[in-house]
Amino acid sequence: MSIQRRTFITAVGGGLAAGLAGCLGNEETDGSAEINGTTLTVSTTTSTYDTGLLDEINLPFEERYGVTIDTVSQGTGAALETAERGDSDVVMVHARSLEDEFLEDGYGVNRRDLMFNDFVVVGSADDPAGIAGSEDVTGAFDAIADSGTTFVSRGDNSGTHTKELNIWEQASSEPGGDWYQEIGDGMGDVLLNADQQGGYTLSDRGTYLSxxxxxxxxxxxxGPIEGGPELLENPYGIVAVNPAVHDNVEYDLAMAYIGYVTGPEGQKLIENFTANGEQLFFPQALSEDPDFQQYVPEGWSASDGE
Structure with a gap:
């Protein structure tokens, strides 16, 4: 389904409650809300941190419940590994295949769709590979490889790196050689590196705009937000760490947080968050027709549990 024309549904009634995450996101902000736990640790992708989105959405939650949110900013793969060790209570990431492994291995429960933006291919203004305006991202990657122009890769098993490798798999060329540089760093540093070298990189739109x-x-x-290929879509999910695997996690607090960010208030904050006058993320948790598949690994059906 194209994400270009998706709309945010603001009206929430009984049939549109926050689903598995509960309805704690709808508490009145009168300071009376109470919940077990004093510190919530969120392991998350660098894009949610570097853009400043988490500062925007976390403060109201902290003030409401009188708690502190500690953010661990990493690539998606590292963020999920942190959660697998029981060193975070909730993960907010953007690589569905890695999220599904996390769920299938029993480390995560109560996954929710959270928001989306998209990926874009950015490069120097002189565009030595001649890819400007291309509607075929695999063809653009081939052109970069053929030209031997520097391509800076995250190289860190992040959601962006996972998407990049998926694009190379569908392209005719293979990454490698002096022109292909894996730096094992966050999106902000990758953009600065590509800028310094006059090269190209794949970036989530939010971090680039910020x-x-x-x-x-x-x-x-x-990407598809501006009519580009669907291959560049970039959905984000949020998952609680399974308290049956790690009994030290703040599960009640994690579920309250998930209810908040996927509820009307959190989704509105996400919708209104901008940089340079442009919306960075598009809320996805609330819908007139909730998608059951958001809660389980993609492709899972009830018969799988029989």
């Missing part, structure tokens, strides 16, 4: 004033990079291949 740093646009610091860069001489331009978007050459758009």
């Amino acid at each position: 740093m646009q004033d610091e860069l001489d990079l331009e978007i050459h291949v758009q």
